[in-house]
Amino acid sequence: MSLDTTLLQPTIATDRFVLRPPQTSDQGLLTHYASDKRVAAMTASVPHPLPPGTMEAFLQRAAAPDRIEDVWVMDATLSGGTEVMGLISLTRMDRGQSEVGFWVAPPFWNTHVARDALLALVAANPQGNCTMFASVFQDNTPSARVVTNCGFEYIGDAEAYSVARGANVPTWTYLKKLA
Numbered sequence: 001m002s003l004d005t006t007l008l009q010p011t012i013a014t015d016r017f018v019l020r021p022p023q024t025s026d027q028g029l030l031t032h033y034a035s036d037k038r039v040a041a042m043t044a045s046v047p048h049p050l051p052p053g054t055m056e057a058f059l060q061r062a063a064a065p066d067r068i069e070d071v072w073v074m075d076a077t078l079s080g081g082t083e084v085m086g087l088i089s090l091t092r093m094d095r096g097q098s099e100v101g102f103w104v105a106p107p108f109w110n111t112h113v114a115r116d117a118l119l120a121l122v123a124a125n126p127q128g129n130c131t132m133f134a135s136v137f138q139d140n141t142p143s144a145r146v147v148t149n150c151g152f153e154y155i156g157d158a159e160a161y162s163v164a165r166g167a168n169v170p171t172w173t174y175l176k177k178l179a
Helices: 024-034 054-063 113-124 141-149
Strands: 002-006 009-013 018-020 069-075 086-092 097-104 131-137 153-162 167-177
Touching (some): 009 069, 018 113, 024 054, 054 069, 069 113, 086 113, 097 113, 131 141, 131 153
Parallel strands (some): 097 131
Antiparallel strands (some): 002 009, 018 069, 086 097, 131 167
């Protein structure tokens, strides 16, 4: 893995793809995949149905200099793959901590894309975190396996509001100490 800085946010290379900052040209594919109810329902913040302009506003927030969340697109074009396979992000918290979030487009489920992206993000530690957290809806066992296979440890149950579901959903919370 290598780390290369672009636009104050690093591009992180893996063997199969790169994690890079989102671009305006990603809007179409991101909208297409995020509009899938199966994707939206496993996130806290993606609404379903996806209102017009949602992804455009998301991309503007992701590029803002005062953002609290760094977002990366999983992009496999350098290895002959597709431009957008999913997203992974780090939301800054206090005391050198961040929360990881990710989703993978359905055509790439069960291909270890999420695992590889999370391992690369943890190894790069672009925000210089001491600790990373992850919350996973309890009915999303594939994502729970991803975070545990990446060395995150279960620390308890909670709940989070899902915009797509319009309800609080039970979660499992995980932690990974980095320093």
